[in-house]
Amino acid sequence: MIVLPSLGPLHLTQPRYNAVSLLRQIEHHRPGVVYLASYSPEGLGAKVWRDQHDLAMFALEPWAALRGVLLVALGDRAEALQAEAEHFLEYLGSMPRGEEAKQRFAEADRQIVEYLTVPRLPEEYASEGFLSGLRERLHVVRELAGEGPATGFREERMAAVAARLAELDADGSVVLVDVLDYPVLLEHLGAVGGPVPLEPNEAERARAVMDRAWRLEEDDAWGNLLAQLMEIDEAEARFLAAQVYLAAGQAEDAARLMEEVSRGDFSKPEYLPGYLLARLGQLYDLTGQRERALRAYRGVLALSWAPAEAREIALAGVRAPFRPQPEAEIR
Template structure:
């Protein structure tokens, strides 16, 4: 076993049907089966507590070990640079060039992605070009130094690690490969995304309703599935409840949410109870059951973990009853 670098897309994992949290889980299972992964993942990605893989990995049986990264707070330094550059025409031109580089790379990340594409030369070169363009636009200094510091910190944390799987932002991979000669990208030979990836893609899609969606077909697809560890039946019910709520069917939404709430166990992804209870509290409020809604919000706020947006829903619900606007 050697040091393997996995690409992380953060919240964009919710966007790509063929490269989502379930896909990453399946890749880890594939690597583990072939002796290329252990029971835990070394986390070199961002600190976001609501990252989709912070749910999916433990639910699938993989531990997360945070790398000890001693990173300085560069936000204030960068804000000072932006403020300075905005004072001068040439500075504003530099900021526009940096923004164009960010937009170009964002277009790469939001186009349909698969693991072979994300790890392929075209996307990896786009990551290098992105950071090179930022350096050219802003020069060596507060605008770019943060990335070099980050790469150096990750490399230092991994200096004595001989093997394992490291999750790192996709655009960090080229720089980490330069700094860690023994590291490599995962071998995708024989790997094909399967049911875990497909189910995760279905749920992600159901949470992102669009005006032109065939809601009936989406409900039928959710109803046919029994779920798995990463995307349990309770989440599929909660996602389906969101569709009922979108069309104003409070009774249908409530029935599914209460079924989902009764199915919550210690084994479900850690964010799911908060998501279910936030939506259930709103539905009970909309049906005029204020006391029950308030109790639901309070149960949510007592959870050990709930996504930030669900806590905001609960806090708002305690201040004022939720009303459905159609």
């Protein structure tokens, strides 16, 4: 059995273990089925991963559909149990000295995120060094409130998943699991395989460049990044190149490039249509084209699904023309 950790939105921080890297790990084993340890069948059917910014699933779902690979979710009420962690913190904040306790939880969470954003090679995630470090940080959360709502019932959920895998006789299969559930599931499964060394290919390198553009920072070499993006023949890369132009204050160049993307196929990844139309609406507002801006904003709202941020931009744009806040960056 091969067990692979998914980093959700934190794949953006991993050039060698991004969403394409993880998909390549799955492809390497040629599975007929991929078991999802951290989703329930209901959650998978509702595509809750879209609103959780689970970047691996944006790559995995269309790949599996194209190749006839089954995605089978094994978590029983996984999303409801995980939501208990958020409810717990809300309840905690209402208690005497609750804010102080919330701050301790926030610090523990910050340390986990900081640990997971250290760039690593794929095979490092299966190493005892990585796993012991993650267990130590997860243990801090358990020490604060014990196993249960504070941890999203992680122990209970992964014990049940391990039992299901045993019933299914899943030897030789691939299991995808949230990285926070990963060490707990491994403890229940015993010796299993994990990510292996693979030479990066062009798709993986392109994904790393695009991920860097999504995280655009002041100290990036924007000119070099823009040149790299323009070499990638994907709508998402052109959209991100327009974002770089916009961040540099070149709204007209950004609008020109964004319009060019909008005239082609920009349906994939699934988050791109919402983001592109929302940003295009803002660019039209910035360049004095209000009617075109309204059409773009309404295009976002007409989509069957769009990221929450894109919908918020569109709703605000319909109400009033977009104007950047003083000294605020437009990203």
